Amino acid sequence: MDVEKRHGLLHIFFFPFMAEGHSIPLIDTAKLFASRGLKVSIITTPVNAPLLSKSIERNRLLGHKIDVLVIQFPCVEAGLPEGCERLDLTTSPEMGLNFFMATTLLAHPLEDLLKEYRPNCLIADSFFPWSSQVASKFGIPRIVFAATCFFSLCAAQCLRLYQPYKRVSSDSDPFIIPNFPGEIKLTRNQLPDFVKEEIVFSNFYREVKEAELKSFGVLVNSFYELEPTYADYYRNVLGAKTWHIGPISLWNTNIEDKAKRGKESSMDKNKCLQWLDSKEPNSVVYICFGSLANFPASQLLEIAMALEDSGQQFIWAVRENKNNEVWLPEGFEERMKGKGLIIRGWAPQVLILEHEAVGGFVTHCGWNSTLEAISAGVPMVTWPLYAEQFYNEKLVTQVLRIGVAVGVQQWARIVGDSVKKEAIKKAMTHLMASEETKEMRCRAKSLAEMASKATEEGGGLEKNRVMHFKGTLRVDAAAEIQERRNTAPKWLFFLLISCTAHKSHGSYGRKTN
């Protein structure tokens, strides 16, 4: 029996945080839920609405019940310029802070929407901690969407609990994350400022954690087999109620769906893919630092020189339009013709990573990029910058052993130019052409197979996953019922099982094109 028949037409609200690294995977999740016959509404703001509408166009044509609800973003009230409705549009840490302040003002419009539509459930980004309280006013369960992995969720929580960084004598002294599986070492330099100092963001992250504990549970964009130790640790030791739903990008099987994740691609996807078609398998390195990083021209120059010196074939996505600054050596593009492709702006990342010609990825370790590379079986050069990226790097290099660290030691809100061409060239060569290359590729390919099985029907791993999944839900259900007596909406357990474990033959599933 499908979910709709069993429960009537369930209406789920999705509320993505306005940054591509958060909204892309949550919109994918919303599309997945809609493809399972649920009514889905995605909340967004005027500047973000057109792109979002485009990305769900195909689902609507397929008859999925999915729509967009637009609320105003309080730019002016928060001291932001008109139209600054996405994190990548901020240009300084101060503006970034104002942006976060602005999102807290969205509680009122959210309340109005909940009052008007009375959905059955709200799935909101972890960066909207206040949304738990708003939902509870209407007796609606809020599920948190965590845009990172179990490993980093656990690492962040252990650092908060045990504060090992307070017991080292210098910023560069390594410490082991206490009570954390795997003897993972970090330095104070590699920690986010809001962890090691008491700043405005420290309070924000405490609120995020508290709201998570009070919520109905957490959806994590990961798959169990990738990080079983940490998935279990987060649930069993740190006491979180979680469901893994990833790799969410793999639910897109149609080429148009893959191309329309996030912004419009700055280069025609066919041009990009044809260029890759002309290359040997595993012969191209892809370089991209996510949706937010903005390197100074001096750092871009170092990357360009490393690429040229290494003789490596490449696709390089460069975010900012640096027209007024020199960020390429003279004659670079002429010399690199046929050898390298520069995409100025947004790249069709998943399509590039999935192409067999791509054998390596230089990444900032944003979780989406990391998981997309894992899903495509592509090993990485890790170049973390900020957020939780230094934790993700450890997962990639030490736990999964499918990455080579470029050697960054300093977490920084403003990205600098500390990595010299020699280090970039060395890491890239190690990744693409060393004794270890074959082993890393082998490990990466086997993780990609597991990722694929995690989102496929049938197969041994699928069974394990479903069993594990159900086991988790049973534990949660018991605890929940004890905690809240009769208030726990049981349909939600079925909903989550149906949406994330049992595959239907919907047109958004992995089985259909």
Ligand SMILES: O=c1ccn([C@@H]2O[C@H](COP(=O)(O)OP(=O)(O)O[C@H]3O[C@H](CO)[C@@H](O)[C@H](O)[C@H]3O)[C@@H](O)[C@H]2O)c(=O)[nH]1
């Ligand atoms: O040219 C581009 C650039 C990015 N992407 C996509 O944009 C997303 C970027 O996400 P991510 O790799 O996670 O990087 P950020 O945009 O930097 O994401 C922020 O949000 C993530 C989720 O919380 C965190 O893991 C990161 O540390 C944080 O910086 C991915 O899906 C990419 O495929 C493209 O498709 N084309």
